[in-house]
Amino acid sequence: MNIIDVDVAVIGAGSAGLTAYRAAKSHGVKVLLIERGPYGTTCARVGCMPSKLLIAAADAAYHAADAAGFGVHAGPVRIDGTAVMARVRTERDRFVGFVVDGVEHIDPIDRLVGSARFLGPQQLQVDAHTIVNAARIVIATGSSPRRPAELLGLGDRLIDNEQLFDWTSLPASVAVLGAGVVGLELGQALHRLGVRVALFGRGEHIGPLSDPEVLGSALDCLGGELDMRLGNQRFDAQRDNDGVLVQSAGKDGVVRSEHFSLVLAAAGRAPNLADLQLDRSGLTLDAHGVPLFDRTTMQCGSSTIFIAGDVDAELPLLHEAVDQGRIAGSNAGAFPDVAAGLRRTPLGVVFCDPQIALVGQRYSDLVAQKYAVGSVAFADQGRSRVMRQNRGLLRLYAERGSGRLLGAEMVGPRAEHLSHLLAWACQSRMTVTQMLDMPFYHPVIEEGIRTALRRLQDQLDQDVADIEHCADCTPGM
Numbered sequence: 256m257n258i259i260d261v262d263v264a265v266i267g268a269g270s271a272g273l274t275a276y277r278a279a280k281s282h283g284v285k286v287l288l289i290e291r292g293p294y295g296t297t298c299a300r301v302g303c304m305p306s307k308l309l310i311a312a313a314d315a316a317y318h319a320a321d322a323a324g325f326g327v328h329a330g331p332v333r334i335d336g337t338a339v340m341a342r343v344r345t346e347r348d349r350f351v352g353f354v355v356d357g358v359e360h361i362d363p364i365d366r367l368v369g370s371a372r373f374l375g376p377q378q379l380q381v382d383a384h385t386i387v388n389a390a391r392i393v394i395a396t397g398s399s400p401r402r403p404a405e406l407l408g409l410g411d412r413l414i415d416n417e418q419l420f421d422w423t424s425l426p427a428s429v430a431v432l433g434a435g436v437v438g439l440e441l442g443q444a445l446h447r448l449g450v451r452v453a454l455f456g457r458g459e460h461i462g463p464l465s466d467p468e469v470l471g472s473a474l475d476c477l478g479g480e481l482d483m484r485l486g487n488q489r490f491d492a493q494r495d496n497d498g499v500l501v502q503s504a505g506k507d508g509v510v511r512s513e514h515f516s517l518v519l520a521a522a523g524r525a526p527n528l529a530d531l532q533l534d535r536s537g538l539t540l541d542a543h544g545v546p547l548f549d550r551t552t553m554q555c556g557s558s559t560i561f562i563a564g565d566v567d568a569e570l571p572l573l574h575e576a577v578d579q580g581r582i583a584g585s586n587a588g589a590f591p592d593v594a595a596g597l598r599r600t601p602l603g604v605v606f607c608d609p610q611i612a613l614v615g616q617r618y619s620d621l622v623a624q625k626y627a628v629g630s631v632a633f634a635d636q637g638r639s640r641v642m643r644q645n646r647g648l649l650r651l652y653a654e655r656g657s658g659r660l661l662g663a664e665m666v667g668p669r670a671e672h673l674s675h676l677l678a679w680a681c682q683s684r685m686t687v688t689q690m691l692d693m694p695f696y697h698p699v700i701e702e703g704i705r706t707a708l709r710r711l712q713d714q715l716d717q718d719v720a721d722i723e724h725c726a727d728c729t730p731g732m
Contacts (some may be wrong), residue, residue, distance in 0.1 A: 257385040259367070261287040263587045264379060264389035266371045266531070268358060269296045270573050271564025271580035272395035276361070278584030279393070286588070287389070289381055291370040294358045295351040297397055297565070298573045301417035305347040306440055309420075310606050312339045313447035317608070324643050334449045336425030347420060373535040377559060391559045391587040394546070395580060396531065398524040398565035403432070406492055406518060412499045413492075415520045416441060425450055426516040430492070430501050433521035434461045434485060439607045441521060443481055453482045453513070455490055455503060462605045466618035466664040468630070472648035473666040476609050492518050526566045536560060543568065551595035553583035561587050572603060600682040601662075604671045609633075609647045612674035615662030615681040616652065625655040629687075629711025631703045633667045638698040644668035651677070651687075651707045658686040658715050669700050676704065687712045 262284035265276045272288065273296070279286045298304060319332045358366070369382035379387040400415035407413065416437050427450065431442040434456030446452040461477065464470040477483065489504035498516045528544055538546040538555050545568050546555040553561045563579035565571045582596030605611035630650045639645035647667030653660050663677050680690055687708055695705045 256383075258388065259287060259385060260388045261285045262389070263287070263391045263393065263584070264289060264371075264387050265393040265395060265584065265587075266379070267395035267397055267527075267564070267566070268294055268366075269395060269397045269564060269576070270298055271397070271566075271576040271583075272393070273358070274577050274580030275393045275395055275561075275563055275584030275587070276365070278581045279391075279588035280365075280584075282585070282588030284588050286365055287367055287387060288361065288365055289367045289369065289371045289379070289387070291368070294355045296354050299350040299354050300347070301420055303573055304350045305343055305420040306416070306437075306444075307606060308343045308346050309339075309448075310440060310444045312342065313444035314608065316449075317447045321643070334425075336448065337423060339448060340422050340424055343420060370530055372530060372532040374532075375535055376537040391561070391590050393580075393583045393587050394531070394555075394560065394562045394566055395564045395583070396527040396566045398526050398568075398571060400520060401522050401525050402520050403522065406432075406520065409492055409494050409499060409518060412494050412516075413518050413520060419519065427451065428498075428515045429517050429519050430455060430499065430513075430515040431519045431521055432490060433523065434458070434483065435521065435523060436462055436603075436605050437523075438519075438521035439477070439605055439611075441519065443477070443607050446481055451515075453484055453515070455487045456483070456485045457487055459485050461485070462607075462611045463603055463613055463617075464611060464664055464666070465620075466650050469618075469648050469650055469664045469666055472632075472646075473609075473611060476646045476666060477607060524565060524571055526568050528566060551582075551598060552586055552593050553579055553596070554586060554593055559587075559590060570601070570603075574599075574602070600678045602674060602678040604674060606671070609644065609667050610670035611666045612670035613662070613664050614674050614677040615660070617662060618650070618652065618664055621652055621661065624661070626652050626661060627655055627711055627714035628652055629707045629709070629714060631707040631710070633700075633703060636700065636703045636706070638700045638702065639668050641698065642668065649673070649703060649707050651704075651711050653687050653711050653715060655715065658688060658712075659684055660687060660690065667700075667703070673701065673704060676701065687715060 263279040263286045265272050266289050268288050268290035276286055276288045316332055316334055319329050322329050371379045371381050374380050429445055429450055429452050431438045431454045434454055439462055442452050442454045486506045491502045493500050498514055499518050501515055502510055502512050504510045546562055548555045548562050553563050561583035563583040564576035586593045600615050603613045633639045633645050633647045649665040651663045660680050691708050695702050
């Protein structure tokens with residue numbers, strides 16, 4: 256058995272772990288990076304990047320078919336599923352290659368391959384070959400797709416979002432189980448690529464939305480295109496010779512029997528904690544077995560153990576994982592000098608069409624606050640109509656008294672860009688008045704933000720009437 260003594264051991268070489276390694280290393284201490292699986296990160300290998308490659312192909316098919324609305328007739332759209340998936344895999348492998356190259360430039364003495372588990376608060380065993388004595392430890396083991404136990408009998412007819420990106424062609428039909436971020440993105444993309452899709456959700460919500468008005472708009476936008484079975488009370492699936500027989504029932508209790516090629520489990524992700532033997536770590540765990548931690552320092556209690564990334568079950572987003580990794584690694588490297596790090600304004604985007612985005616405080620977070628709301632529907636927003644993308648609703652929330660922007664929820668065109676502007680404003684603690692002093696070009700979608708801000712300012716002032724109909728179509732207003 257090999258024995259290694261280090262100042263900091265980082266378990267996991269994903270986005271959070273790699274960032275934690277570099278942050279700890281910057282303090283001039285001895286750091287060991289431990290990884291049990293292939294290098295490449297969840298984002299590059301099975302998450303952000305391959306999903307956006309699939310969505311890009313789906314959008315191309317959709318816009319080609321929709322061109323007639325502009326008087327442009329491109330002819331019948333033909334989708335080559337084999338070519339679509341070949342590009343997804345090729346470009347995915349390219350992104351993964353960049354990450355792997357970066358890892359391989361790390362000094363081999365700082366890398367160890369194997370599965371780590373705790374022997375004590377400052378000791379790890381890696382497989383059967385190495386004992387690691389570490390003064391500090393960073394847990395950054397990531398997460399894995401949840402696969403419903405009752406559906407495991409489907410065998411290879413049950414897939415998750417990670418397995419999807421190894422397809423060599425597109426199936427005829429897919430039952431998507433889950434109406435969250437993954438289900439919406441992949442379900443709509445597959446539908447637009449010619450796959451028969453039904454999206455099953457137990458609740459009445461889709462994605463991360465909590466504002467009932469924005470949710471209603473999203474349901475109108477997406478429900479007109481996708482076969483969404485929300486409020487589903489029953490989902491049973493049995494394998495047959497050439498696919499899966501699904502029996503489902505909605506709120507009316509009527510049972511539907513349908514045949515699908517595959518079932519896609521898109522019901523979230525679970526932290527990778529089971530193999531760590533945390534009972535030997537001395538950490539206090541929550542009801543779900545996740546270590547309790549301080550989100551500003553990423554320290555678990557007062558211990559020498561830190562946590563970062565998807566494994567902490569807080570915000571499973573790449574930019575959050577990187578921030579958490581930087582904070583955890585820096586504090587592990589500087590220990591006992593533990594300091595609060597920068598946690599940015601929350602920002603989340605769902606890459607369906609129209610896109611969904613949340614910024615800062617959600618509607619459901621505002622219950623105990625005095626706030627005002629300003630909104631704009633994109634139906635008559637100038638640039639959105641020009642592009643035939645005039646669907647959706649933006650709602651802005653501001654604090655009464657200070658006038659400071661608190662957050663936003665939206666479904667609409669180019670929400671990925673609008674949400675960044677709003678997140679910067681939130682993090683800068685800008686007021687609605689200050690935001691209205693910023694420049695707005697014409698004609699751009701961002702003018703919709705200005706319209707919502709004007710209505711929000713009216714609410715803050717209480718007695719000022721709304722500017723009527725398509726205010727963003729009048730330069731200089």
